Amino acid sequence: VIEDFQHVCITCRDLERSIRFYETLGLKVVKRFGEVTAAGIATAFKLPSVRMNVVHLGLPAAASSMFIDLVQWSEPQSTGDAYPTLINIGLNRLAFRVSDIDATVAVLRASGVSFLSGEPQSFGPGYRGILMTDPDGVFVQLLEISQS
Amino acid sequence: VIEDFQHVCITCRDLERSIRFYETLGLKVVKRFGEVTAAGIATAFKLPSVRMNVVHLGLPAAASSMFIDLVQWSEPQSTGDAYPTLINIGLNRLAFRVSDIDATVAVLRASGVSFLSGEPQSFGPGYRGILMTDPDGVFVQLLEISQS
Numbered sequence: 001v002i003e004d005f006q007h008v009c010i011t012c013r014d015l016e017r018s019i020r021f022y023e024t025l026g027l028k029v030v031k032r033f034g035e036v037t038a039a040g041i042a043t044a045f046k047l048p049s050v051r052m053n054v055v056h057l058g059l060p061a062a063a064s065s066m067f068i069d070l071v072q073w074s075e076p077q078s079t080g081d082a083y084p085t086l087i088n089i090g091l092n093r094l095a096f097r098v099s100d101i102d103a104t105v106a107v108l109r110a111s112g113v114s115f116l117s118g119e120p121q122s123f124g125p126g127y128r129g130i131l132m133t134d135p136d137g138v139f140v141q142l143l144e145i146s147q148s
Numbered sequence: 149v150i151e152d153f154q155h156v157c158i159t160c161r162d163l164e165r166s167i168r169f170y171e172t173l174g175l176k177v178v179k180r181f182g183e184v185t186a187a188g189i190a191t192a193f194k195l196p197s198v199r200m201n202v203v204h205l206g207l208p209a210a211a212s213s214m215f216i217d218l219v220q221w222s223e224p225q226s227t228g229d230a231y232p233t234l235i236n237i238g239l240n241r242l243a244f245r246v247s248d249i250d251a252t253v254a255v256l257r258a259s260g261v262s263f264l265s266g267e268p269q270s271f272g273p274g275y276r277g278i279l280m281t282d283p284d285g286v287f288v289q290l291l292e293i294s295q296s
Contacts, residue, residue: 001247001252002244002290003207003210003244004244005210005243005244006245006291008156008239008243009234009241009242009243011235011237011240012237025150026149027150036272038272040269040271041277044265044268046234047233047234059152059153062151063152064152064211065211078236079235079236079237080231080235081238082238082239083238085195086193087159087221087227087228088228089161089227089284089285090159090228090230090238090286091157091230091242092239093156093157093239094156095154095155096153096154098149098151099151116193116194117191117194120192121191121192122186122188123186123192124186131193138239143154
Protein backbone atom coordinates (compact mmCIF):
# COMPACT_ATOMS: atom_id res chain seq x y z
CA VAL A 1 0.00 0.00 0.00
CA ILE A 2 1.27 3.45 -0.87
CA GLU A 3 1.90 5.34 2.36
CA ASP A 4 3.15 8.70 1.15
CA PHE A 5 5.05 10.67 -1.45
CA GLN A 6 8.74 10.10 -0.78
CA HIS A 7 10.83 12.06 -3.26
CA VAL A 8 11.22 13.43 -6.75
CA CYS A 9 14.34 12.78 -8.75
CA ILE A 10 16.06 15.54 -10.66
CA THR A 11 18.78 14.43 -13.05
CA CYS A 12 21.36 17.15 -13.53
CA ARG A 13 24.43 17.82 -15.61
CA ASP A 14 26.53 19.28 -12.75
CA LEU A 15 25.76 18.15 -9.22
CA GLU A 16 27.56 20.94 -7.36
CA ARG A 17 26.01 23.66 -9.53
CA SER A 18 22.53 22.24 -8.84
CA ILE A 19 23.24 21.90 -5.11
CA ARG A 20 24.18 25.59 -4.97
CA PHE A 21 20.92 26.52 -6.72
CA TYR A 22 18.69 24.53 -4.36
CA GLU A 23 20.66 25.76 -1.33
CA THR A 24 19.96 29.31 -2.53
CA LEU A 25 16.26 28.42 -2.40
CA GLY A 26 16.73 27.31 1.21
CA LEU A 27 17.00 23.54 0.80
CA LYS A 28 19.69 21.66 2.71
CA VAL A 29 21.82 18.70 1.73
CA VAL A 30 20.44 16.05 4.08
CA LYS A 31 22.51 13.16 2.71
CA ARG A 32 25.47 12.70 0.34
CA PHE A 33 25.68 9.16 -1.01
CA GLY A 34 28.74 9.71 -3.20
CA GLU A 35 29.00 7.24 -6.06
CA VAL A 36 26.13 4.74 -6.26
CA THR A 37 26.57 1.61 -8.39
CA ALA A 38 23.95 -0.85 -7.01
CA ALA A 39 23.25 -3.55 -9.60
CA GLY A 40 19.62 -3.68 -8.45
CA ILE A 41 19.10 -0.10 -9.61
CA ALA A 42 20.38 -1.00 -13.09
CA THR A 43 17.85 -3.85 -13.27
CA ALA A 44 15.01 -1.71 -11.90
CA PHE A 45 15.85 1.19 -14.25
CA LYS A 46 16.42 -1.07 -17.30
CA LEU A 47 19.97 0.17 -17.75
CA PRO A 48 23.06 -1.94 -18.51
CA SER A 49 24.89 -0.49 -15.50
CA VAL A 50 24.64 2.30 -12.95
CA ARG A 51 27.21 4.82 -11.83
CA MET A 52 25.82 8.04 -10.43
CA ASN A 53 26.56 10.65 -7.82
CA VAL A 54 23.57 11.18 -5.53
CA VAL A 55 22.63 13.85 -3.01
CA HIS A 56 19.37 14.31 -1.12
CA LEU A 57 18.13 17.87 -0.61
CA GLY A 58 15.33 18.48 1.85
CA LEU A 59 13.74 20.91 4.23
CA PRO A 60 14.53 19.63 7.73
CA ALA A 61 12.09 22.08 9.37
CA ALA A 62 9.18 21.20 7.08
CA ALA A 63 6.17 19.08 7.98
CA SER A 64 6.68 16.73 5.07
CA SER A 65 9.77 14.56 4.78
CA MET A 66 9.87 15.01 1.00
CA PHE A 67 13.23 15.52 -0.64
CA ILE A 68 14.89 15.96 -4.00
CA ASP A 69 16.97 12.98 -5.10
CA LEU A 70 19.54 14.93 -7.10
CA VAL A 71 21.47 12.70 -9.48
CA GLN A 72 24.37 13.21 -11.85
CA TRP A 73 24.95 10.12 -13.95
CA SER A 74 28.41 9.16 -15.11
CA GLU A 75 27.62 5.70 -16.54
CA PRO A 76 25.58 6.15 -18.59
CA GLN A 77 26.05 9.92 -18.57
CA SER A 78 23.13 12.26 -17.86
CA THR A 79 21.71 13.06 -21.28
CA GLY A 80 19.13 15.14 -23.13
CA ASP A 81 17.41 18.33 -22.07
CA ALA A 82 14.69 19.31 -19.63
CA TYR A 83 11.23 19.96 -21.06
CA PRO A 84 11.27 23.27 -22.93
CA THR A 85 7.76 24.39 -21.94
CA LEU A 86 5.20 23.94 -19.20
CA ILE A 87 2.76 22.28 -21.59
CA ASN A 88 5.12 19.37 -22.27
CA ILE A 89 3.77 15.92 -21.42
CA GLY A 90 5.48 14.55 -18.32
CA LEU A 91 6.51 15.44 -14.79
CA ASN A 92 7.31 19.03 -15.57
CA ARG A 93 7.05 21.30 -12.53
CA LEU A 94 8.00 21.15 -8.85
CA ALA A 95 6.15 23.53 -6.54
CA PHE A 96 7.09 24.83 -3.10
CA ARG A 97 4.84 26.66 -0.66
CA VAL A 98 6.37 29.93 0.56
CA SER A 99 5.36 32.17 3.45
CA ASP A 100 5.94 35.63 1.89
CA ILE A 101 6.36 35.36 -1.82
CA ASP A 102 7.28 39.02 -2.46
CA ALA A 103 10.06 38.99 0.14
CA THR A 104 11.24 35.55 -1.00
CA VAL A 105 11.41 36.65 -4.63
CA ALA A 106 13.32 39.82 -3.66
CA VAL A 107 15.89 37.81 -1.70
CA LEU A 108 16.31 35.22 -4.45
CA ARG A 109 16.58 37.89 -7.14
CA ALA A 110 19.34 39.58 -5.11
CA SER A 111 21.07 36.18 -5.08
CA GLY A 112 20.99 36.03 -8.88
CA VAL A 113 17.87 33.90 -9.47
CA SER A 114 15.82 34.84 -12.56
CA PHE A 115 12.07 34.38 -12.82
CA LEU A 116 9.78 33.81 -15.79
CA SER A 117 7.64 36.83 -14.86
CA GLY A 118 8.47 40.16 -13.27
CA GLU A 119 6.23 39.71 -10.26
CA PRO A 120 4.22 36.91 -8.67
CA GLN A 121 0.89 36.42 -10.45
CA SER A 122 -2.58 35.52 -9.25
CA PHE A 123 -3.31 31.84 -9.91
CA GLY A 124 -6.84 32.21 -8.54
CA PRO A 125 -8.37 33.53 -5.30
CA GLY A 126 -5.84 33.19 -2.48
CA TYR A 127 -3.02 31.85 -4.67
CA ARG A 128 -0.01 33.82 -5.93
CA GLY A 129 2.74 32.09 -7.86
CA ILE A 130 5.96 32.66 -9.73
CA LEU A 131 8.16 30.36 -11.79
CA MET A 132 11.90 29.97 -12.31
CA THR A 133 14.14 27.32 -13.83
CA ASP A 134 16.96 25.44 -12.15
CA PRO A 135 20.43 25.30 -13.79
CA ASP A 136 19.26 22.50 -16.12
CA GLY A 137 16.00 24.20 -17.04
CA VAL A 138 13.70 22.34 -14.62
CA PHE A 139 10.62 24.44 -13.84
CA VAL A 140 10.37 25.34 -10.15
CA GLN A 141 7.32 27.17 -8.80
CA LEU A 142 6.85 29.17 -5.62
CA LEU A 143 3.30 29.47 -4.32
CA GLU A 144 1.91 31.64 -1.56
CA ILE A 145 -1.46 30.55 -0.24
CA SER A 146 -3.46 33.06 1.76
CA GLN A 147 -6.50 30.82 2.12
CA SER A 148 -7.01 27.12 1.62
CA VAL B 149 10.92 31.65 2.81
CA ILE B 150 10.23 28.20 1.43
CA GLU B 151 8.09 26.31 3.94
CA ASP B 152 7.59 22.94 2.29
CA PHE B 153 7.24 20.97 -0.90
CA GLN B 154 3.70 21.53 -2.14
CA HIS B 155 3.09 19.55 -5.32
CA VAL B 156 4.47 18.17 -8.54
CA CYS B 157 2.74 18.82 -11.83
CA ILE B 158 2.18 16.04 -14.33
CA THR B 159 1.00 17.14 -17.74
CA CYS B 160 -1.01 14.42 -19.43
CA ARG B 161 -2.66 13.74 -22.75
CA ASP B 162 -5.90 12.29 -21.31
CA LEU B 163 -6.97 13.44 -17.85
CA GLU B 164 -9.46 10.65 -17.12
CA ARG B 165 -7.03 7.94 -18.22
CA SER B 166 -4.34 9.34 -15.91
CA ILE B 167 -6.82 9.70 -13.02
CA ARG B 168 -7.70 6.01 -13.37
CA PHE B 169 -4.00 5.08 -13.27
CA TYR B 170 -3.22 7.07 -10.12
CA GLU B 171 -6.43 5.86 -8.45
CA THR B 172 -5.25 2.30 -9.13
CA LEU B 173 -2.09 3.20 -7.18
CA GLY B 174 -4.27 4.34 -4.28
CA LEU B 175 -4.29 8.10 -4.77
CA LYS B 176 -7.57 9.98 -4.47
CA VAL B 177 -8.95 12.93 -6.38
CA VAL B 178 -8.91 15.59 -3.68
CA LYS B 179 -10.03 18.48 -5.90
CA ARG B 180 -11.42 18.92 -9.41
CA PHE B 181 -10.93 22.43 -10.71
CA GLY B 182 -12.51 21.88 -14.13
CA GLU B 183 -11.34 24.35 -16.75
CA VAL B 184 -8.74 26.86 -15.52
CA THR B 185 -8.06 29.97 -17.59
CA ALA B 186 -6.45 32.44 -15.12
CA ALA B 187 -4.57 35.14 -17.02
CA GLY B 188 -1.97 35.28 -14.25
CA ILE B 189 -0.96 31.69 -14.97
CA ALA B 190 -0.34 32.57 -18.64
CA THR B 191 1.94 35.42 -17.55
CA ALA B 192 3.75 33.29 -14.96
CA PHE B 193 4.16 30.39 -17.41
CA LYS B 194 5.18 32.64 -20.33
CA LEU B 195 2.30 31.39 -22.48
CA PRO B 196 -0.01 33.49 -24.68
CA SER B 197 -3.08 32.04 -22.97
CA VAL B 198 -4.11 29.26 -20.63
CA ARG B 199 -6.92 26.75 -20.89
CA MET B 200 -6.41 23.54 -18.98
CA ASN B 201 -8.35 20.93 -17.07
CA VAL B 202 -6.88 20.42 -13.60
CA VAL B 203 -7.32 17.76 -10.92
CA HIS B 204 -5.41 17.31 -7.67
CA LEU B 205 -4.57 13.75 -6.60
CA GLY B 206 -3.37 13.16 -3.07
CA LEU B 207 -3.15 10.74 -0.20
CA PRO B 208 -5.58 12.03 2.45
CA ALA B 209 -4.27 9.59 5.08
CA ALA B 210 -0.60 10.47 4.52
CA ALA B 211 1.58 12.59 6.79
CA SER B 212 2.60 14.92 3.99
CA SER B 213 0.06 17.09 2.21
CA MET B 214 1.81 16.63 -1.14
CA PHE B 215 -0.31 16.12 -4.21
CA ILE B 216 -0.08 15.66 -7.96
CA ASP B 217 -1.35 18.63 -9.95
CA LEU B 218 -2.60 16.66 -12.95
CA VAL B 219 -3.10 18.89 -15.97
CA GLN B 220 -4.45 18.35 -19.46
CA TRP B 221 -3.89 21.44 -21.58
CA SER B 222 -6.34 22.40 -24.31
CA GLU B 223 -4.93 25.85 -25.18
CA PRO B 224 -2.15 25.40 -25.95
CA GLN B 225 -2.58 21.62 -26.18
CA SER B 226 -0.40 19.29 -24.10
CA THR B 227 2.52 18.46 -26.37
CA GLY B 228 5.69 16.40 -26.68
CA ASP B 229 6.65 13.21 -24.91
CA ALA B 230 7.82 12.24 -21.44
CA TYR B 231 11.53 11.57 -20.95
CA PRO B 232 12.41 8.26 -22.61
CA THR B 233 14.96 7.15 -19.99
CA LEU B 234 15.84 7.62 -16.34
CA ILE B 235 19.14 9.27 -17.25
CA ASN B 236 17.43 12.19 -19.01
CA ILE B 237 18.19 15.62 -17.61
CA GLY B 238 15.18 17.01 -15.75
CA LEU B 239 12.53 16.12 -13.20
CA ASN B 240 12.22 12.53 -14.27
CA ARG B 241 10.94 10.27 -11.49
CA LEU B 242 8.29 10.44 -8.75
CA ALA B 243 8.77 8.08 -5.81
CA PHE B 244 6.25 6.79 -3.27
CA ARG B 245 6.99 4.99 -0.03
CA VAL B 246 5.06 1.72 0.30
CA SER B 247 4.50 -0.52 3.31
CA ASP B 248 4.77 -3.99 1.69
CA ILE B 249 6.23 -3.73 -1.77
CA ASP B 250 5.74 -7.39 -2.76
CA ALA B 251 2.05 -7.35 -1.86
CA THR B 252 1.59 -3.91 -3.44
CA VAL B 253 3.22 -5.04 -6.69
CA ALA B 254 1.08 -8.20 -6.77
CA VAL B 255 -2.12 -6.19 -6.34
CA LEU B 256 -1.11 -3.61 -8.96
CA ARG B 257 -0.03 -6.29 -11.44
CA ALA B 258 -3.43 -7.97 -11.00
CA SER B 259 -4.94 -4.57 -11.85
CA GLY B 260 -3.00 -4.44 -15.12
CA VAL B 261 -0.01 -2.31 -14.10
CA SER B 262 3.31 -3.27 -15.78
CA PHE B 263 6.71 -2.80 -14.15
CA LEU B 264 10.17 -2.24 -15.60
CA SER B 265 11.56 -5.25 -13.72
CA GLY B 266 10.03 -8.58 -12.73
CA GLU B 267 10.52 -8.12 -9.01
CA PRO B 268 11.48 -5.30 -6.65
CA GLN B 269 15.24 -4.82 -6.57
CA SER B 270 17.67 -3.90 -3.80
CA PHE B 271 18.64 -0.23 -4.04
CA GLY B 272 21.04 -0.59 -1.11
CA PRO B 273 20.76 -1.88 2.48
CA GLY B 274 17.17 -1.54 3.68
CA TYR B 275 15.79 -0.22 0.39
CA ARG B 276 13.79 -2.20 -2.18
CA GLY B 277 12.37 -0.48 -5.23
CA ILE B 278 10.49 -1.06 -8.45
CA LEU B 279 9.59 1.24 -11.34
CA MET B 280 6.61 1.62 -13.63
CA THR B 281 5.41 4.25 -16.08
CA ASP B 282 2.14 6.13 -16.01
CA PRO B 283 -0.07 6.25 -19.15
CA ASP B 284 2.09 9.05 -20.62
CA GLY B 285 5.39 7.36 -19.80
CA VAL B 286 6.20 9.23 -16.57
CA PHE B 287 8.49 7.12 -14.36
CA VAL B 288 6.87 6.24 -11.03
CA GLN B 289 8.84 4.43 -8.33
CA LEU B 290 7.69 2.44 -5.32
CA LEU B 291 10.13 2.15 -2.46
CA GLU B 292 9.97 -0.01 0.65
CA ILE B 293 12.26 1.08 3.46
CA SER B 294 13.01 -1.43 6.20
CA GLN B 295 15.51 0.83 7.98
CA SER B 296 16.25 4.54 7.75
